[in-house]
Amino acid sequence: MDMSIVKQTGTKAVSIAVAGMILPLIVGVGISFSMSGKNENTNEISYILYIGIVLSVTSFPVLARMLAELKLINTELGKLALSTSLINDVCAWALLALAIALSEQNSSTWASVWVVASNMLFVAFCFFVVRPSVTWLIKRTPEGKQFSEFQICVVLVGVVISAFITDVIGTHSIFGAFVYGLVIPNGPLGAAIIEKLEDFVSGLLLPIFY
Structure with a gap:
């Protein structure tokens, strides 16, 4: 994003x-x-x-x-x-x-507080741990060289894991995927992911979702 x-x-x-x-x-x-x-x-x-x-x-x-x-x-x-x-x-x-x-x-009041606090911790983890890790991955790849299939798969697995975490917390899986998308730096990695998934997402997933 x-x-x-x-x-x-x-x-x-x-x-x-x-x-x-x-x-x-x-x-x-x-x-x-x-x-x-x-x-x-x-x-x-x-x-x-x-x-x-x-x-x-x-x-x-x-x-x-x-x-x-x-x-x-x-x-x-x-x-x-x-x-x-x-x-x-x-x-x-x-x-x-x-x-x-x-x-x-x-649920008790403390359970509700726990859900909110867990979501805040998840967001903080994404911005202060996941984003620097992805930035390190980008810097580790030489300029002009394409990202490997493994690297892109690792990033995409992160989407699934994030969605799973927020679903377990009790919010919604989309929230996890949304926050994870926010922390992906704009640049070659984002462009590579869009290139790989744009047709599949726009042609199949978006019409199904909406």
Whole structure:
């Protein structure tokens, strides 16, 4: 993930992302609050939070695909939209992790805290351990030389492991894969992975998912 795009747009992207989330979140919380209490088996707090999140999120993969189709992805407007959506998605996944932690009917408060803390540790591990490791792997490969199949497989196995970890924690497997994707540095490795997987993902997985 090219995090430099977010740095280029600066505080503008953050401001738009926050402003774009607050109103839909308030509306979603208001609607869900009026509908809550009708099902005794539903955790009221997590239900209200979940509906608010759903209505306030702009999906990053969907927006990226739309911008690519419209050939706007490399424009200033496209970069700003991507940065805003990325920040929006990160906030949404953080709130979703909290909602899932609170949704466990039989769990104690400490169990919910454990889920949130575990997710924070996972994110920290990805940024402070996985990212430097991947950067070392990139530097270890001579410039101009292609990455081996083994190296790419190691990186892709990391996606599966990350998804498995967050699923075990109790969040969602997509959250793990999403965070792992954020820590992969933009450059030759990212380009090599896209080259290997783009047709398979765009032609098969995306239509199935959406």
